[in-house]
Amino acid sequence: MSPAALQSLLPSDPSSIAGYRLLGRLGAGGMGVVYLGRTDNGELAAVKVTHADQADQADFRARFRREVEAARRVSSPWAVPVTGADPDAPEPWMATAFVPGPSLGEAVTAHGPLTERGVRILGGAVARALAAVHEAGLVHRDVKPGNVLLAVDGPRLIDFGIARTTGETALTSTGMVVGTPGFLAPEQAEARAPEIGPPSDVFALGCLLAYAATGRPPFGTGAVDALLYRTVHDEPDLDGVPDGLLDLLRACLTKDPDRRPTAEEIAARLTEDTPGAAADWLPAPVVRTIAERSAAMLALPEIDATQLDASDTGDQPAPSRRKFLLLASGGGVALAAGGGIAAWAALRDDGKEDRKAGPTPKKRRWIIGVHADLTGPAKNIGRAQERGARLAVEQFNARKDKPFTLELKVSDDGGDKNRALAAARVLTGDPDVLGVLGPTSDYTGLAALPAYDEALLPLITVSAGSNMLINANLGQGLSMLQACPQHAIAGTCLAYYVLTKTRSVRPGILQDRTDDTYAWQYIGGANFAFRQTGLVPVPRVVPAGTTDYKRVLGEMMAEGMDAYVHCGLTPSAVLAARALDELGFTGMKITGQHVFEPRFPAEAGDAAEGWVLGAPVVDATTVKAASPFVAAHRKRYGAAPAFYTGESFDAVNILLQEVEKAAKGGKRPDRTELVPLLRKVRYQGVMGGYVFDAQTGELHPGAVGTFMYAVENGRYKPLEFAPGGPPKKRRT
Structure with a gap:
């Protein structure tokens, strides 16, 4: 630690x-x-x-x-x-x-x-x-x-x-x-x-x-x-x-x-000599991290420098940081730092640390960050999330009793996991940022997570459902709250929906390995749900780039497949839709979050009609409690809110609620102390209720979940929330 x-x-x-x-x-x-x-x-x-x-x-x-x-x-x-x-x-x-x-x-x-x-x-x-x-x-x-x-x-x-x-x-x-x-x-x-x-x-x-x-x-x-x-x-x-x-x-x-x-x-x-006091066996940024963390020991209470002479009294200048390190108890900081002093010495700039303080620091600001894909493949989702965050901040600032004035700071990763860490550091490096909405996708989230965990800066996502974002085995997810179901949970919800709405006895589940992690989580959840009720699915796993879906799905139909769960991305879902249409398949056809985009019905055409899709979002225009939010969005942007806007509005308001509670008497809270408070939240937002696991930050099963849509005339028609468990009595 x-x-x-x-x-x-x-x-x-x-x-x-x-x-x-x-x-x-x-x-x-x-x-x-x-x-x-x-x-x-x-x-x-x-x-x-x-x-x-x-x-x-x-x-x-x-x-x-x-x-x-x-x-x-x-x-x-x-x-x-x-x-x-x-x-x-x-x-x-x-x-x-x-x-x-x-x-x-x-x-x-x-x-x-x-x-x-x-x-x-x-x-x-x-x-x-x-x-x-x-x-x-x-x-x-x-x-x-x-x-x-x-x-x-x-x-x-x-x-x-x-x-x-x-x-x-x-x-x-x-x-x-x-x-x-x-x-x-x-x-x-x-x-x-x-x-x-x-x-x-x-x-x-x-x-x-x-x-x-x-x-x-x-x-x-x-x-x-x-x-x-x-x-x-x-x-x-x-x-x-x-x-x-x-x-x-x-x-x-x-x-x-x-x-x-x-x-x-x-x-x-491995005959390489041990490093001794040299720092060059590690990358410079790692050495810098060790140095910074070793220096952070100085801020801990009651770690005091050893007096050189007990008779020294009076107006003696305080020891410099370097002297502090050198004078600290030999059995204490020096040994505990595990080479941290060598790291500090390797990176420090002599003369800088002993200078007198500069100008009076600027007045602290109160900032909410947004980390999103605003220019890449998921830009429609990212921009919707930014709008939701902006509306929440503007609504807060419009209050006459507001205890402070908020600002919004946006960092765009372009949907590129290679840019995600730098985008995160724009926000974690600003000490005035109190919490962050985002990131938009699983893999930018995974790439950015180390920066947020290191800073213990609260991070709430409404669209990144990978279970790897909260992974105790890898020691990550310290800062994360997932205000959306994890993919494996969403997969079980798809299966429960099939069980509730059909008489299926041989459901088929197919994994497209183009996005192996996402598909594995979905197929694992669906398989668990089906087997929980005694059904044995017809399974298939196809490599990335597979195009002959008619052959694969024909084989599954020959084995008795009477409902179809697609665990994969939009391109393969389009191919599957066309193949099932040509094969005359009449059972339920269902898929998940990463196919829920305008591209699927646009590219699949008539073959997409009747497909059912589950996603962690609700059409805000269908929610009575969201009417004031929808009106505010229309006034601000001239249109109804897009998917993910309302959930982002709720997520930022969860952040603001806890920041305001922690800001006793207008005093700025320590952002590193907010995550445990946020994970204990029970919040009723415009899009539904939010409850988190206090230990992991994942969404509680009883909170907002997977909402179902059907493709009708080339559009997504809202249906209902997927059931959170198997039906008490199967349809027969």
Whole structure:
């Protein structure tokens, strides 16, 4: 965990635990809370405290004790050490040394892959840490980018929560996959418990190093089932791995555990020296991040410089930041920073930090940001979202009792994921921005997310439904609220609609792999819903670029398909519509969000008639409660609001409601404290009700959902909300 993720303590939080003064929250989940703690001599630690109700469970306390014991058995400079623990306390806790650097996943996502030298240093250090793990008779079982923290003097392996003694199977049931898909071995993917051992960690290390070298996992991304299948059956994608590392990574990633090298052998083959105090093994932006986070330690309460002379009194000048760093307790900040001082020294500009303060800073502004695609493929959606945000801000400013005046700041990513991070930094880099609406699409959202998470700047999307935007395994989604259903949930809604409206007994579901992640989420949700009611669908997966849909769909009809769910994008939906029309198919034809655009009925023509589409938006002109909003939009823009405008209006008003509540007495709130407040919101907007999961920020199933439309005379005719569950009694 990093200082960028530090949140204020809650009133219910303790102020200290077993000699650790608690300075803030680093994270929280269903099992407990992780705090940033400090000892009396200045040492910083990540203090993990379990919930009392969990501690009452004997099996949970036993697992926690095993985690503590496992971490204590590992002795390596490249593994984060345990500095204290009490598994028998009323609320069991464990403290580990605090490393302020980013995780490997965060660094690669934000700044790209490492150099070959950087990968060698990373691999050598993590291999040595794993060698120590294996020497202690343990298997880590979760070597992934989120579990490797970066410091200038080398990486640190963390998290022994699922580590197990070699050969231990009592807690690894047959059929239970343990680890992170995309970074686990084939024997883990197939839950072959007796075969899981040190070679499994070596395979995961190979995945980790391929990711560090290329910026992508070697078995791709997407739905869990797809990742597990590729891990077991496909060859790794090592395109872009430096030639000097290819043979080693291929050896690590062989399917046969017995043919993989040991961790000691990997460390020996990666002969690059350890970095010491040099910062050049990491990209400069990563070093800068480490330096900034190390410097942020100075702002924490009661970390004081050591006095040079107890007799020094009177009007002595305050120590400069450099002197502060050099004088700070030797066992405290310097060690806790994990090389942060070296990073600061590598990047600082001598003479600048000791200058006197400049002019009085400008008066702070109150800004709401919009991150959208305004000029790219989804520009119609992005512009609608901007209009919704602008109306919300203008409505707020028109209030006579407004406590402050708002501004709107817009950043356009053009729908290009390569521009998304820069577009995000336009907003996160402005300290006056209090929250952001957006981004418009899944992939610009994923590319931009590291900037928002690092700044802990609230981010509300009404159109990006990828479940990867909130992914605890990758340590991301700290700032995100999804005011729309996730794609997998939307897929279940499509299936429930089929079950409610038809007599289907053999529904067909087809995945177009053009957008593999989106389609996998939809088909997974639909398949779950159908099987929940005992139906066995007719499935098909077609490669990107497939054009012969008549043959594929004809085969599905021959197998008894009586309803059709299309999990893919508009071009393939157009081909499917034409093919089904030619084949004379009369069952329900249904698809989801990424086909819900004017292009589908325009290109499919008569073949689109009767198709049903689900999307996370409602036609505002059909909602009685939205009448004042629709009138305001007509007055402002001369037309009825487009899809996504009303939802954006609601999302910005959710932000404004919580900002105003937090602005007690007109005092500007700390934007980093707003996300937990927003996730507890129950808000009734003009387009419906919004409730979020307090831990993840995803939309609660009981909130606004997927709305259904039918194509009629080339237009989308509003129908109703899709059911949130299977019908109590099937139509017969």
